Amino acid sequence: MDAPAPRRTRIQREKRDIILEAALEVFSTQGFRGATIDQIADAAGMSKPNLLYYFRRKEDIHTTLMQRLLDTWLAPLRELDDVGDPVTEIRSYIRRKLEMARDFPRESRLFANEILQGAPRIMPMLEGELKSLVDEKAEIIRGWMRAGKIAGTDPRHLIFSIWATTQHYADFDVQVRAVLGPDRGGDGRFEDAARFLEQLFLTGLLPRK
Amino acid sequence: MDAPAPRRTRIQREKRDIILEAALEVFSTQGFRGATIDQIADAAGMSKPNLLYYFRRKEDIHTTLMQRLLDTWLAPLRELDDVGDPVTEIRSYIRRKLEMARDFPRESRLFANEILQGAPRIMPMLEGELKSLVDEKAEIIRGWMRAGKIAGTDPRHLIFSIWATTQHYADFDVQVRAVLGPDRGGDGRFEDAARFLEQLFLTGLLPRK
DNA sequence: CAAATTTTTGACCGGATGGACAAACGTTAG
């Protein structure tokens, strides 16, 4: 075990949370190199030396943020399992992922930034934890395909396409907003996107005869 | 007119191209703030002051790169038009976009970085040129839907999903590689992705009865 | 060739940035 039980005071726990919240804001739009400790300290409402009392290096903040992120980030996929109707399972996976894009856009962008930069800090996790999770779930999906419950195709590319389409609404948010224009009434972009994705993944574009 | 005819020598044209090529490499992985002039000069094989002789500010390089990018970037969508079979049109749009992700991954990442950072430098273009192009093409697609040629849905979200799924292979390349593992034979990730996307967009996942 | 012009370089500058440190301040337990 390489985590020697960090005994923390109440204040330490609180302040560290405030810093992480501020850092999420800054890192997710500026990337690691683009973000400065001053910006984070500013956003957290404290002085730079004070911040450095809680996290000794800039990288420590980023690492901690990344670790907390990864668990939540993969949770929706972990929930996908063999019990229940395959179509329902996939439909709710898509919905959960879309909800995450809506509720945690900064986390999505933080992740996107890291991958764009070549994943220098989380490469091992991608090749280890992530790969085996995808392999495991892909096998379940392949089972559904063999049983004729859903159409046969490469399940890993299916997972990619679900990631891509849902995270797009968080990562490319400004572009989506710019193209759709001001949100005028209706039940909003989110429900529009949810409806569209459900249709796309279930029945595609060919007209129903 | 705000472009007062920049008369350039042969050397200027060559060196500027070398710099832009190097800058594409650096900006696309580091983002604007994360990239340094030294890194670009290094990659271009020249000294920093020498580079600054051809581009007087870091931002000038980025702007030039962005301008050159945008034309190529939207070309595939521009090609989508009303003549020919709707299904074929959409299928070849997807293929063209996927080819761009394969052939110009750095351009894709450059664009992604800019959007992730809130598109500070290209916002007007998103709300202007991009929006009207999407509106125009969405109207064509809507026509196809009304004619019953393809299933009815929001054409703008359809365009988003094509962008998302295809660009994913460029922007999240390291993740895709990590999950798929070493490319063992076959006709490669690209053809796999192309086949998968064609199936997804045309018929979706429900099994063909 | 020589003069004029373009290209390249080394040295330099001011400001930003990551981080160290000791002193001051606050809190809590005995």
Place this chain on the structure above:
DNA sequence: CTAACGTTTGTCCATCCGGTCAAAAATTTG
């Protein structure tokens, strides 16, 4: 109250970074 411990701050430093400048080197022009 006071000693011990936890927290906060001002100051400082070395390095990095964007950008300038004058002078040297190379190239083009007459």
